[in-house]
């Protein structure tokens with residue numbers, strides 16, 4: 628495990644939540660630096676198995692030399708398909724530690740960080756075509772407005788979208804410095820915070836982070852054994868809301884109850900954590916990234 632690559636968040640809490648059986652089969656949907664995977668492997672016996680997904684080819688370099696782990700270099704939205712391809716019908720536990728790794732943030736040329744110069748890229752999976760540049764260069768004003776409002780909670784998202792559409796007619800928005808320069812006049816409040824929100828929205832869009840999470844949640848009950856656990860660490864309210872609602876009622880939105888409709892959603896998961904598990908003060912001090920983490924755990928009925 629490379630500590631510079633990424634420090635695992637809520638490590639002990641995830642292990643507790645998964646209640647690992649030594650001979651069980653587990654899935655780490657977000658291998659990254661391999662911190663959670665390594666800890667899972669330590670709890671597994673010789674017959675245990677771990678399938679580790681990561682759509683970023685860089686993560687593969689962190690693979691331990693251990694025949695119990697199989698690396699799946701794909702998006703976890705294809706969970707069911709790749710388990711089947713690896714001859715796995717059902718599993719005892721699944722975990723996901725959502726978002727990007729410190730490594731991805733710290734590599735300037737990946738384009739995730741507002742601190743560095745690089746292309747407006749932001750793809751976790753370099754095989755995909757859509758980049759942040761494609762989004763700011765091709766999306767309509769209305770699409771950009773909605774995206775910055777919903778995914779970044781940018782207060783002046785309408786003005787921001789309008790400015791991008793007007794700026795791209797005369798200047799290239801290909802690099803981070805060009806993009807930030809073109810938006811100087813619309814920055815509200817602290818520029819660092821403002822661009823962090825703008826970049827968060829773009830990153831969520833480029834990687835379809837909420838779409839992938841929804842597919843993972845929908846497929847998990849079908850691959851989990853009875854009593855199997857699903858542990859998800861999220862880092863912003865949009866993700867946490869999806870996880871919370873799905874764990875509670877098997878749907879992503881609040882369901883209105885219609886007195887004359889007798890069509891309840893089949894409930895296959897039960898939350899193990901009534902409230903999200905948060906990192907302690909000590910962890911937040913050691914790893915500021917942990918500050919916004921929330922862990923929820925559910926069990927398959």
Ligand SMILES: C[S@@+](CC[C@H](N)C(=O)[O-])C[C@H]1O[C@@H](n2cnc3c(N)ncnc32)[C@H](O)[C@@H]1O
Pocket residue numbers: 633634635636656657658659660661662663664680681682683686701702703704724725726727728729751839840
């Ligand atoms: C927060 S890091 C995980 C860190 C890891 N738990 C550790 O201890 O080092 C998230 C990782 O998951 C990957 N990732 C995020 N979303 C993904 C998805 N939908 N499919 C596959 N991998 C994904 C990212 O490329 C990144 O490497």
